[in-house]
Amino acid sequence: MEKITGLELSPRKIEYLKYIHQRKENVRTNELSAHLKVDPSTTTKTINELAEEGYVNHVPYRGVKLTGKGKDYAAFLIRRHRILSLMLKNYGLSPEEACSEVNRFESFVSLHAIDTICSTMGHPTMGVCGKIEHPHCDV
Template sequence: MKNIDGLELSPKKCEYIKFILEHGGTVHTTDISEHFGLDPSTVSKSVAGMSSTGLIEYVPYRGARLTKKGKEYAEFLMRRHGIIELMLSHYGLTAQEACAEASKLEGYVSKDVVDKICTSLGHPSAGVCGRIKHDTCCCCPED
């Protein structure tokens, strides 16, 4: 995905985007609020505001779904998580620790840095939590 640096959204909003991707289709804001333990009105307000980014379409009382651009961005976010957790696992963290720490750090790591880490790791296709997709990656050699 071009013209992103990976720092466009707050870490919490990135988590919302990944949650919507993982649950496919339209996700109700109550599902998001229950998953993250937040007040539904807080999530509704946040998701409504995110619709201006072009990453999601939000219809009050119906839910939110990713746009094509949003799906690409969410896939980048998943790739970023996978690359960071794999890097951390190389430094002795267990799979669970690497996943938890990646979740804390990833919102502050730019796409450029993720691409450099990916290159240094040899463009891995599998991470600690599963497959690492490179569909949105411009640093990886094409198959």
């Protein structure tokens, strides 16, 4: 696995990866456009960039799916979201508020910070949004 810093992708590209990962199958570009509420040409451009960066495979008229690199990064994104949501819940926000607030800033939090927070919280296994995996917690 390529070393992840957690800061490789823009918030918009992160949304694409999360949605493709959530669907667990080939996703057509028109579905992505509709879900993300963007113009189809923007979706095509972003998908081509993600393909060039090695996160997705795109076969025209068949859809987009994650590569191994994309799956690893998506797993990190889910872990980051769940750890940050749990942290905010522990500070008094409701689970719904915590999840919503994390969506505003999570793309700016590095893997190192997540590993440190995770370690400080005792490597929790369950977050407000689901199970927390610890495949590469370095701290």
